[in-house]
Amino acid sequence: MRKVVGIENELRADVGNSKSQKRFEDFDIPALIVGKAAYVQEAILNPQDDDPDSFTCKKINESVKMHESKGDPRHRSVRSIVEEHINRDEEQDLEPEGLNTMYRRRFGLSGGYSRSGFRVYLDGTHPEICTPECLTPYDIVSWDKAGEIIIDKAREEAEKQIGNKITVYKNNSDGFGHSWGTHENYFVENILFDLLTKNYHLERPTLASEIWKTFIVTRFIYCGSGKVGAEHLCKPEARNKFLLSQRAEFFECDLGIQTTHHRPLINTRDEPYTSFEYENKGKRLHVIIGDANMSEVATYLKTGMAMLLLNALECRGGLFLGHKLPILVNPLSALGEISLDTGCKKELKVYHRGDIKFMTAIDIQGVFCEELRAINYINHQDAPWAQDVISLMEDVLFDLKEDPFNLVGVLDWPTKLALMEEFLDDNKLDWSRVKADSEVFSKMKGLDTAYHRLDDKGIYNQLLTQGMFRRITDSATVEGCCVNPPQNTRAKIRGEIIKANTGNIAYINWHYAELVNPRRMVFFSDPCEPEITKERSRK
Template structure:
């Protein structure tokens, strides 16, 4: 089967807590956070040597978009590298604030909703063939995405209202979706965004932009989130029969499903049938398993994806969440919250449990509760430390990101003005020689190598004094390598 390029864009929640005084508002904190980025790239929207993009989005949300990846572990590693890069920026921001007489702590949360109820996203991008029939795609994919929260949601405590008590829900993002399919993103958030920007040859490729996903702390949740979606897309593209689960009202359904962690909530199909999220996921899982049995696995993690998918559906159907409470975010979090609530005699509406909910998503490796659970063996990791560290500075070796990374590193090492985006590579002083790399799978491009070769040749002709004036290669700190302080003793969970 053909390879597929996938990427994920993650927006982070940002807060500053002052010491002895009120913290800075998010826009001011964001300016401190991105000061090293602007110093490095003369912009708050830059591509960095690992092939990824780092920028400030609407609402002062720091955002990190992974490089193009055609391997699930590369994708997870690139996304996790973004957490470490953001953490490094947070440490620098704290130091700069303290130097300006504003001591305190910067918090970056990899979640999807703040204490005021504002939502921010984790958007997935899947490269699909231009020949894929969009009506068939949406008919099958929408029910899958509406119900995917039961196997890959981040979980949240829903605060009490006049109509309902505080309760636990599968998803942070579900209540903030307003349309099934739309070209909008922030004005009226759809589950699937139709904006057609493939960042590739538009005659061959289309970009599927999925907005509905919850940000994942767990690497195994990410494996299932991206891996199951890829399998459903492959079945759609192959024309395999997938049954009819088209929903009468996807937005009503996604919210109804999210708020019933028994998995028994029934939603209505266009045909008038009443179905549950478990039934839809079980049907698609069974078809995916049969599809792989017929056509073979297209990558070496397919078996793990299927095993975890089946176990996650069983956990919801049976109510035995211990089947997945070390691997799927919502179940890991719910176990933690239930234990803390039971030990302290707290109800779900207690503000101390809200703090647990938010602290789960704190990306600080020594302070965040998810990372504490990993150290205690309560959450599973897939990546070893060496692979994660490489992802901070090195782009994936099998996609166009490798070309972008080499171009960026070489241009900066030689002090050459340059601009890049997902497709274009340009040296400022020779704009007519700009190179477009439209093939996302092109890990090599002779035109870029030739352009950089000319640059190196010209620099060799400089005299020693001129060469001394050229900036040297980037120090590791300038490539956003996260610091690794000695961790303090592990704090109690409450």
């Protein structure tokens, strides 16, 4: 089946001392960026009004009351934040915001869907932008980069409003133990979804899930974005080292539905974003283990290889691959070892062809690459872009084996590590001083985060402007993606409905819209098709 892919990016937004008199809550600036992004994208917002009698506002009030009655401290603090905010605004002669608006902004009931297929909204204290549904890794790279431009334009508009500098970063951790996500979503057949997310045979993992865990753990050698110093690992020596991945150390179990604590390698969330009658066609596999990539090559390989493997696993649950592919004995342990191994030479314990062996992450990914090439040779019509992904993957693995620094200007973590090594050499320092000297650590973390800035002062963007980073897409294509949705998925019809029904949409979601006049429901349930699947009148 064709693979639909999308990426969700939670972003970090920082603001300096504002020139206005208003004091900002932790979610004010992210919410402002979301609002400006919706404005520049001409997005449809949900909900569109603050009518206290509206369905959404009633549900908000019910939720606050319900959780307060159960003593939920999170929602009780929302009430206190709102009351404090309103009182302070009244004292400063500012227009106060009501409970509904504050609660909606704080807990993600904000933002909307754009004509170009994006969704933008507030997730806690982070602005989040989701790409439209895409059918190829080239497309997902292009719309992912367009999302960066959209958010940066929104940042500029937000700066004009508050009168001070705002900086937005596309990264995954702050260096002090806090992490937020970059999630991938793949539309897979129901049977594969069940094989990946459920344990059969007396709670033993399925073969498909073991193959998938091995793949997503070892792929960090090419799609890790890198960072200075461990935040969550128990090993004290890791705090003075460079890690391949920003997110790897925050994963603690194999399987689970949670995304913000005790994070699993395989997330079991079952939210298909299709109508009921289409759920038999497939489900959305929510992949939460991955870094925010600035490198286009990293995103291209990350999504392209995943799409090829998922297609292969849909053939009998991967049974024909079981004896060919290496499977990690302990994926969680291997994840930490891989992230600390900048030489990519650590040998990991695997099951392979009936024996226990030791292989590097490069060699493991090499076997995956070899088998996927063989499968694509047989079924080349299924994925015409596959040969390019596999060939590039083989080149990257070869360079990693020779010397990871061969991939400076190609992948994120080798480029960032080279910047850190240059800083230490220039200052006649070594890695033992990173955590011991707070000033050194602060400067290196500054370089680390500056790499991910979305404005023209970001290190990655400066390297890109100077022609020092390899590209997959191009600037003209990315600019076009800012205003146009993909033409071969349901994002196209969703964008057309938004464009043609300004002021006539009561509600819109990934897979349906409710129109006002005449009142009817319009469904575009199939992620792979740019067409309306059903219409239904409403009284």
